[in-house]
Amino acid sequence: MMNKNLYIKTFGCQMNERDSEIIEQLLAQEGYIPTDNPGDADVILINTCSIREKAEQKVFSLLGALREEKKRNPDLIVGVAGCVAQQEGEQIRERMPHVDLVVGTQQIYRLPEMLQRLAGKVTTREIATNLESAFAIPPFQKLLKDVAPSPAPQNYRRFVTIMQGCNNFCSYCVVPGTRGREISRPLADILEEVEILVAQGIKEITLLGQNVNSYGQTNAVAGQAVTFPGLLRQVAAVGGLKRLRFTTSHPKDLTDELMRCFAEIEILCPHFHLPVQSGSDAVLKRMNRKYTIAHYLDKVESLRRYRPDIALATDIIVGFPGESEADFAATMELLESVRFHSSFSFKYSDRPHTRSAGFADKIPEEVKSQRLTAFQRRQDEISLERNIESLGNVIEVMIEDSHAAAVKARSGANQVVHLSSSPVDVYPGDLVMARINQAGKHSLKGTIMLQSTRR
Numbered sequence: 001m002m003n004k005n006l007y008i009k010t011f012g013c014q015m016n017e018r019d020s021e022i023i024e025q026l027l028a029q030e031g032y033i034p035t036d037n038p039g040d041a042d043v044i045l046i047n048t049c050s051i052r053e054k055a056e057q058k059v060f061s062l063l064g065a066l067r068e069e070k071k072r073n074p075d076l077i078v079g080v081a082g083c084v085a086q087q088e089g090e091q092i093r094e095r096m097p098h099v100d101l102v103v104g105t106q107q108i109y110r111l112p113e114m115l116q117r118l119a120g121k122v123t124t125r126e127i128a129t130n131l132e133s134a135f136a137i138p139p140f141q142k143l144l145k146d147v148a149p150s151p152a153p154q155n156y157r158r159f160v161t162i163m164q165g166c167n168n169f170c171s172y173c174v175v176p177g178t179r180g181r182e183i184s185r186p187l188a189d190i191l192e193e194v195e196i197l198v199a200q201g202i203k204e205i206t207l208l209g210q211n212v213n214s215y216g217q218t219n220a221v222a223g224q225a226v227t228f229p230g231l232l233r234q235v236a237a238v239g240g241l242k243r244l245r246f247t248t249s250h251p252k253d254l255t256d257e258l259m260r261c262f263a264e265i266e267i268l269c270p271h272f273h274l275p276v277q278s279g280s281d282a283v284l285k286r287m288n289r290k291y292t293i294a295h296y297l298d299k300v301e302s303l304r305r306y307r308p309d310i311a312l313a314t315d316i317i318v319g320f321p322g323e324s325e326a327d328f329a330a331t332m333e334l335l336e337s338v339r340f341h342s343s344f345s346f347k348y349s350d351r352p353h354t355r356s357a358g359f360a361d362k363i364p365e366e367v368k369s370q371r372l373t374a375f376q377r378r379q380d381e382i383s384l385e386r387n388i389e390s391l392g393n394v395i396e397v398m399i400e401d402s403h404a405a406a407v408k409a410r411s412g413a414n415q416v417v418h419l420s421s422s423p424v425d426v427y428p429g430d431l432v433m434a435r436i437n438q439a440g441k442h443s444l445k446g447t448i449m450l451q452s453t454r455r
């Protein structure tokens, strides 16, 4: 088998990051070796994101730049995967004729045959963008057995996909279009994948899905009766796993049973990403979010009752069509009442085939920018105040990088913690107790006290 070099550039969410890993593993079996240098590559794949217009522009400017590369090396295969591939399909080739391959979000397992045909010059273009109505996620965990784990720097933590797609149709969002209808992966496959990873030395797992709270409602396996809390408990029971996280959750599907898991599952980290999007009920209604701020605040209160140290993170869109000054003030007010540890905030962006793209009263760009700046400025202050609350505490952190002059670690609450010289040797994936003695808005500093008893 001839070895070839594969360069993958990944944009967007963790779902895409995980898909890129799967692609690497799939193609490793065909003799493709990952490279960091696009200049050495036989195949360049761009795994794309279309959540906002800016993300999509980045993809097209990178593809444009690859035109020269392709002129220099006509044998180079240029492919587009992910959400832009799914959304634009054939049209990508019209805009970028040097693109050889377009593969949609549910067809990545076809890449080996597609590339084989292209490399063998059996075909000169390959496009596969079907969204299957009864799509069954192939059992990718089998790949992990056959292929040595890639020498990723983060070999102590991994993502595991538990479902894909979304049925919620928030009015601004492309995901139901780019990732299809929601489907849950079979429980047995998920557990097998977690077990293999833990046996390979993985200490922390993040379960991934667009809306993990509805896991099990849309089953790939007939008769499988397990809810997300049930799944969490089974994954948590895999011996040797030290930390468990999950993302993302829709507030409307957040049950008391799930919130209770934060009190009862020891390895479940006290960090919760619960996108709220807006502080205004009127805006939430037009976003088709199906909850009110009163509901959201109720859930926040319950979560904090179950797990007082839980760190909450959220997503915010400013400048949604029709967002008045009063609506935006309500978002700022929400920030004061919840005091999120962190947030991801975005200017609203019109996306193709979404309902809100057709809404009246679009907000001017400069108003969106002003609101975003105001929001982020206040969030930064609150993030700093939240981090200051950790001062003097002794907390358990997981080592991420022990080579740097200062050791880098992460708390269960997902704060980055820089540790000064260690009294003991530490390695990525180790749990240690650290005393926090400095706080910034994006990170903490501390000293290692001792190895955690859970080590």
Ligand code: 5AD
Pocket: 051, 052, 172, 173, 174, 275, 277, 315, 316, 317, 346, 347, 348, 349, 350, 351
């Ligand atoms: N414009 C701006 N932000 C968006 N998001 C999703 N769609 C859009 C859009 N059209 C944001 C939401 C979501 C996050 C992943 O991206 O906040 O939670």
Ligand code: SF4
Pocket: 166, 167, 168, 169, 170, 173, 174, 175, 176, 210, 211, 250
């Ligand atoms: Fe998009 Fe809403 Fe589904 Fe999240 S829940 S992926 S924001 S449609």
